[in-house]
Amino acid sequence: MIELDGVSKYFGDEAAVDGISLTIPDGSLCVLVGTSGCGKSTTLRMINRLIEHSAGEIRIDGHQIRSFNEETLRRRIGYAIQNTGLFPHWTVARNIGVVPRLLKWEKAIVERRVEELMTLLGLDVDEFAGKYPHQLSGGQAQRVGVARALAADPGILLMDEPFGALDPITRSSLQAELLRIQSHIRKTIVFVTHDMDEALRLADHIVVMRAGRIIQQGAPADILAHPTDDFVETLVGGRDRGLKRAALTRVGDMMDPAGDDAPAAAAVTPDDSMRLAVSLMLWHGVSRLAVVDEAGQRVGTLPLSRLVDQAG
Ligand SMILES: Nc1ncnc2c1ncn2[C@@H]1O[C@H](COP(=O)(O)OP(=O)(O)OP(=O)(O)O)[C@@H](O)[C@H]1O
Numbered sequence: 001m002i003e004l005d006g007v008s009k010y011f012g013d014e015a016a017v018d019g020i021s022l023t024i025p026d027g028s029l030c031v032l033v034g035t036s037g038c039g040k041s042t043t044l045r046m047i048n049r050l051i052e053h054s055a056g057e058i059r060i061d062g063h064q065i066r067s068f069n070e071e072t073l074r075r076r077i078g079y080a081i082q083n084t085g086l087f088p089h090w091t092v093a094r095n096i097g098v099v100p101r102l103l104k105w106e107k108a109i110v111e112r113r114v115e116e117l118m119t120l121l122g123l124d125v126d127e128f129a130g131k132y133p134h135q136l137s138g139g140q141a142q143r144v145g146v147a148r149a150l151a152a153d154p155g156i157l158l159m160d161e162p163f164g165a166l167d168p169i170t171r172s173s174l175q176a177e178l179l180r181i182q183s184h185i186r187k188t189i190v191f192v193t194h195d196m197d198e199a200l201r202l203a204d205h206i207v208v209m210r211a212g213r214i215i216q217q218g219a220p221a222d223i224l225a226h227p228t229d230d231f232v233e234t235l236v237g238g239r240d241r242g243l244k245r246a247a248l249t250r251v252g253d254m255m256d257p258a259g260d261d262a263p264a265a266a267a268v269t270p271d272d273s274m275r276l277a278v279s280l281m282l283w284h285g286v287s288r289l290a291v292v293d294e295a296g297q298r299v300g301t302l303p304l305s306r307l308v309d310q311a312g
Pocket residue numbers: 011015016034035036037038039040041042043194
């Protein structure tokens with residue numbers, strides 16, 4: 001568990017972070033979101049002591065971070081950033097294995113770990129292990145960056161706009177990968193972004209920051225449903241909020257399991273989002289969809305009225 005208790009950071013007289021309190025339970029994915037300069041990166045970097053906090057307390061598993069040796073702390077905490085920070089003259093495999101080597105793991109164990117992580121991140125070992133960072137696409141380099149952050153199996157992973165520089169399609173697939181990986185490894189992840197759609201998709205818990213302060217925090221659905229002020233409402237999409245909420249809702253949670261009278265022209269699966277369902281209804285000009293399982297067997301019906309009921 002990570003706890004921030006009345007934490008501030010001053011640069012000169014200016015407070016970049018101004019008395020924030022936040023608890024991040026083990027295994028949760030907490031996203032810090034807000035416009036440029038609001039103090040997100042500073043908050044993240046105080047957790048691994050790349051920046052020392054000026055006031056308040058930061059605790060990991062109940063222990064103040066100042067009681068840890070800085071090197072030990074940083075090796076316990078994975079850190080992935082936007083431009084990856086890979087060593088340009090090292091191969092992918094050497095880059096990924098850097099922290100385990102610093103920790104003096106046996107060579108064979110480091111090699112096995114590197115291969116395991118490359119597989120986890122969808123990087124073919126034979127193809128990529130010997131490549132250098134300049135030979136990788138942006139998306140591949142980001143995967144290497146995340147693999148490196150996970151190499152020594154840290155309990156905590158800090159991610160600072162890790163997908164910020166990518167095109168929307170690569171970004172979306174890496175977000176899906178992160179969710180898939182997190183469902184297996186259950187790290188405590190603190191993720192920084194200025195993109196509310198990314199926050200809504202990834203987070204268990206969203207922390208909205210403005211001018212160094214936390215102005216709202218909660219589950220994505222709560223923030224969408226009850227933005228605390230006009231600023232948060234604008235951030236979550238204003239009048240576009242309905243579609244954002246639909247993107248967070250699974251068809252399986254809304255469908256009528258008994259119904260079987262929908263036209264077969266269009267079908268969704270229980271794991272598809274309600275946003276996709278609405279899009280298909282608009283495209284096909286229907287107000288009901290068939291819901292099918294992966295084998296194509298009918299498991300229910302989704303009437304448009306379910307989406308409208310949800311809003312009520
Ligand atoms: N080393 C520093 N010296 C002085 N001021 C700093 C320093 N680092 C950050 N700041 C200031 O602290 C404030 C918060 O910066 P921070 O990088 O945490 O914001 P951010 O929300 O991560 O922004 P962005 O999304 O643009 O990265 C900004 O006003 C910034 O100019």
